Amino acid sequence: MITRGSQWHRWDPHIHGPGTLLNDQFGGGDPWEAYLKAVEGCAPRIEALGVTDYYTTNTYEAVRLRREQGRLSDVKLLFPNIELRLDVAAKTGFVNLHLLVSPDDPDHVNEIKRFLSRLHFGAHSDRYDCTEADLIRLGKAADASIKDDRKALAHGATQFRVSFDGLRSAFKESAWARDNILIAVAGAKGDGTSGLQQAADKTIRQEIEKFSHIIFAGSPSQREFWLGLKDVTADQLQDRYGGCKPCLNGCDAHDLASIGRPAEDRYTWVKGALTFDALRQACIDPHGRAWVGSEPPKGAMPSQAVSQVRIIDASWITTSDIPLNAGLVAIIGARGSGKTALADMVAAGCNAISSSAWNADENISPSFLVRARPLVGNARVALSWGGGDTSVSRLDGRDADDLAYPRARYLSQQFVEELCSSKGASEGLVREIERVVFEAHTQDGQEGAYSFEELREQRTLRYQQARRLEGESIVAISDRIATELENEALVETLTTQVAAKDKLIKGYIADQSKLAIKKGTEAQVQRHTALAETASSLTAKVNAFGAQRRTFVAMQDEVKNTRNAKSPEMLRDVMSRHHGSGLDAKQWDDFLLVYKGNVDSALTGYIAWADKEIAKINGTVPAPGDPKVPLIPLDADLKQSTIALLRAEMTRLELSISADKAVQNQYAALSKKISTEKAALQTLKTRLENAKGAFERRKVLQRERDEAYGRLFAAVIKEQEALIELYAPLMRRLDAMSGTLKRLSVKVRRVADIAGWATEGEEELIDRRKAGSFYGIGALQKVVRAELQPAWETGSAQDIEGAMSAFVAAHYKELLAHAPYAPTEQEAFRHWLKRFAQWLFSTDHIAVQYEIVYDGVDIRKLSPGTRGIVLLLLYLALDDADDRPLIIDQPEENLDPKSVFDELVNLFVVAKAKRQVIMVTHNANLVINTDADQIIVANTSPAADGGLPTFSYIAGGLEDAGIRKVVCDILEGGEKAFTERARRLRVKLLR
Structure with a gap:
């Protein structure tokens, strides 16, 4: 037994045939050839046929005879559909009921x-049984003019009404x-239960529908109702009607033109083998096993589903060819029977086994x-895909390609263990969730990115x-603030130095005045x-011009450095951060930072100007002349004289002030000292004035730093908002879900590493002794937690700026x-002060973190079992973008039975409708x-001579009694699970 299991097939459960008791429009003579050709020519082809007649099996027996003679070769299942009319009036007649009879019993015709x-x-003061003889008798009793038994049978069928209570009993x-x-x-309004519109009919309608296993209806609204998707829930259907029910639709053909042609192409599709048990399974799972439409439901994309597994050159495999269903494939067996071996082989054929798994220790690896x-040896696996192509891989992994994109996702035991370990939770599992987040975005929402990391960078790079x-x-402003603090600290020192310098000059002047000078030289x-x-x-002016000149020269050096190094490097940095611009080299040249004006010419001019001014003030030393003739007229404006002329005149006067050469030298020396010290005094006064202004400048800088700090956190908050938006598609999906998925969420928040920041300050910058x-240790941390942490982590930019201020x-x-x-x-303090300011206003300890939480707990802190649930939720319910086969080895590991039933069952049902799922369990x-x-x-x-065990496989669907027996024999609780599923329905699946 090796079949592909449950697949969609077209059924028509309701076709009449030539000789049907009522409304026979198939023509006179022998219409059977035309009838059989019409059935055989239906497209889509009918593979299960319910031959219908009223109260009898005559038409069914006639069709069965012809099928046994070689006709209707496409029809693999033929069963009788006996149409009855209840004694319950509908809108245009009486409610029709159908008995669909299993043909599995060889004596089923006699039994029915x-x-x-x-x-x-x-009627007629008599009792009539639902037999052919009594129907003839009833027909003649109802119309004495009828003598022909065939006509009497047909007329009797129009008169016979089945008691609903009698049928139920x-x-x-x-x-x-x-x-x-x-x-x-029938669910139609004319001759079905929908025709029971009166309030008085409500109870009988509900009783009839509760008694029925199947609703004959083709409208989507009826199907949605009976699946609990419209007007009532599945639980309400269970309470009122005994559960959900499949809707089937037949052509109800009474003529050749209608055969296999229901209105609006509403064909019936049943998933399962072409056996009556498949219909029973459809009653248990009407949502997944019965469908009415022009074509069956779409499942996995054919190109993304493995249709056949072939094991080549492997003597230890006796079943070398295994067809695979495109839906949910469950691999079962006793321990060591080859379940994981088959999953491994399919995964190897899909290049889905990671290099880390292939490179694992052969002695401890869970991989077969x-x-x-x-x-x-040279064993290989060849996979045939639904799209028509084939892939072949070696089973020893030698041709595994890490660079090739895996054609399946394999959740092996090793993979799950790695992702659910403490290390994996912070790495692999988070990465997988990020991938799902990325793929939850529409193509437009992905903005051309190829991964979550790239999209996150694109969304947050600006901030x-x-x-x-x-x-x-902030660092630059802090440096300037530190400088102003140094200046403030110099006020007292400079004030003292100015006073001392002033006193020194006065002393020199006093000394000079005491020198012996000629009488009459006071002037x-x-x-x-x-x-x-x-x-x-x-x-002093010359010194100022000299300082300007030095600045201009330094600016020339800076301009040169900016052109040759800084500006090109800045452009390279911009290009690396905005590589997605698409600009070519010529276009990028426009972004090279250049000076607006001709700074070279300007700086050269400024230097020349300073040189000119310096030369103008210095002047040239005059040629020696008559020492009795003044070099500068008495009435001249001294400020217009040059320094050289002034000093020459001072030297001339010094010679006339005293006749004593020694006194002359002393006077000249004192004059020079006084001049030098006055210049130094002026410098000190300038520095003092600058230092006195430091306080106000520092206040301005601190305001600027506070504003920059606020802007910085505004960027942090924008980054946080961008991440929230990044997760929005996933969050919207989670909000719309129920059950365990509702317990999964994403939190984006700011986190301040208070301990790290405070420890850095205490250990490197603050003397806590x-x-x-x-x-003491921890004092700073305590204050920061109380005064800064709330604003840092939850406050607005304005709140943070205010808190820091x-x-x-x-x-x-x-x-x-x-x-x-x-x-x-001074030197050490100045260096410390800059480091301190940089630390105080740093933000390296502030991070925007996103957490995937389950029941409010970060997945990194969950137990391995709970992380396993999260992982399965991820792949089964959220990973919509991945349509490759999903291969899972024992998903129930580490999960309690209730979690399996409550959480995983429905997720597998949803997942198999979108992708092929291969599960070892x-x-x-x-x-x-x-x-x-x-x-x-x-x-x-068992293995022989140290070789591999010999593996064999059988396969089929749950509608197959042999498969069901194996399931019950191998899987603990199998029979109970079957019983629980069928409990609400009057169907027997285990025989």
Whole structure:
């Protein structure tokens, strides 16, 4: 036994034939040839045929005889459909009921006649049984003019009404009927239960429909109702009608033109073997096994389903060819029977076994092929795909290709264990969820990205760049603030230095005044002093111009560096971050940062200007002249003189001030010192004024830094919002689901590493041994958790900016007091102050994290078993974009039976409608309650001489009694699972 199991076939359960008792329009003479050709010529072809007649099996017997003679070769299942009319009036007649009879019993014709004889009709003061003889008798009694038995039989059929209560009692009392008959009631308004519209008919309608196994109806609305998808739920159907029911539709042909042609091409499709048991299975699983439409439901794409497995050059496989169903394939068997071996071989043929699995230790690997690698030799697996192509792979893995895209997804035991381990939960499982998140986006929503990582980068890059740039701005501002803090600290020192310098100058002046000078030279002394002050003032100007000149020269160097290195590197950085722009090299040249103006010419001009001004002020030393003749007229504006001329005039005056050469030298030396010290004093005063302005400048810089800090967190919040939007398609799907899937969610949040940030500050920047608010280990962390963490993790950008400003205002001085260096250690303190500011306003400890949570718990913290549920939810319910075969080895591992039934069964049912699922399992619920389309049973014979065991396989569908028996024998609880499924229906599946 090796079949592909349950597949869709066209059934027509309701076709009349020549000689049907009522409304026979098939023509006179011998219409059988035309009738048989009409059935044989139907497209789509009819493979299961219910031959219908009223109250008798005559037409069925006639068709069966002709089929035995070689006709209707496509019809693999022929069964009688006996149409009855109940004694319940419908809109345009009486409610029609159909007895669909299993032909499996060789004596089924006699048995159904015996059952029909139990149905009675009272009329004309007599009782008439539902037999051919009594129907003839009733026809003649109703119309005495009828003498022909055939006409009397037909007329009797128009008069006979079956008591619903009588039929129900007869069915209940007959074990044969319960085992071999399925009841179908017409659902139409004319002669069906939909015609029972009056309130008084509500109860009888519900009783008839509850008694029936099948509804004869072709409309989509009827099907949706009877599946619990419209107006009532499946639970309500269970309470009122005994459960969901399949809707079947036949052509109800009474003439040749109607054969196999139901209205609107509403053909009946039943999934299963062409046996009556397939119809019983459709009663148990009406949603998955019965369909009315122009074609059967679509399942896996043919090109994405394995249709045949062939094992080549493997003497240890006795079943070398195994057909596979495109739906749910369940591989069962005793332990060591070759279940995982078959799954491994299919996975190997799909290139779905990872390199890590192939490279695992042969002694401990759970993979059959890895363990058996030394013994498989040249064995190969050839897979035929539904699309027509074939793939061949070696079973020892030597031709496995990591670069090739696997044609199936294989959830081997090793793979699941790796993903559900503590390490895997933070790596593989998260990556798989991210992949599903990515594929949940529409093609437009993926924005041309090829992976979750790329899409995430595209969505967040803008904000990450803004965060980086604002961070760099904060560092630069912090450096300037540190400089201003140094300046503030210099005010007191500079004030002292100015006072000392001023005192020194006054002392020099006093010393100079005490020198012995010629009488009558007081005017020359005053003139000398004036000249010295002017020269000092002009020297200060020269120094200023000199500083400007040095700046211009440095700017020339910076311009050169920017052109040659900085600007090209910035462009390369931009190009690397925006590689998706599509710009060519010439277009990128437009983005090279250049100076707006001609800075080279400008800087050269500025330097020349400074040189000119310096030369102009310095002047040239005049040629020696008459020492008694002034070089500068007394009435001249000294400020218009050059330094060289002033100093020459000062030298001339020094010679006339004293006759003593030594005094002259002393006077000249003091004059020079006074001039030098005054210049130094001026520099000190300038620095002091600059230092005094540092406080206000620092306040401005701090405001700018606070604003930059707020903008930085605005970018962080935007990044958080972008990630939330990234997960939105998945979240919308999860919100619409129920059960365990409802417990799976995604959280995107900001996380502050308070411990890491505070520890860095305490260990590297703050001397926690000093007395104060931040004394001891953990003091800083405690304050930060209370004052900054809430804003960092949940606040708006404005909240964060305000919180940091308040923190700085409250604790900055105390934090500075915990500095490991005294302010007097200027170099060390300055370096520390910059590092401290960079740390304080850093944001490296702030991260935007996304968590996949199950019942509010991060999957990284779940038990392996619960992570296993999440993994299966992922592949079965959420991975819509992946239409490749899904191969799973023992999905029930680590799951309790209730979880299997409550969570996995329905997910497998949904998944098999979209993709091929191949499952190795020991769980009866996963085989029976999923209504597996194909059961492959593995068997083994012991190995000989250290070789491999010999594996063999049989396969079929659950509608096959032999397969059902094996399921019950092998799987614990199998018979109970069957019983529970069939409990609500009066069908017997186990015989």
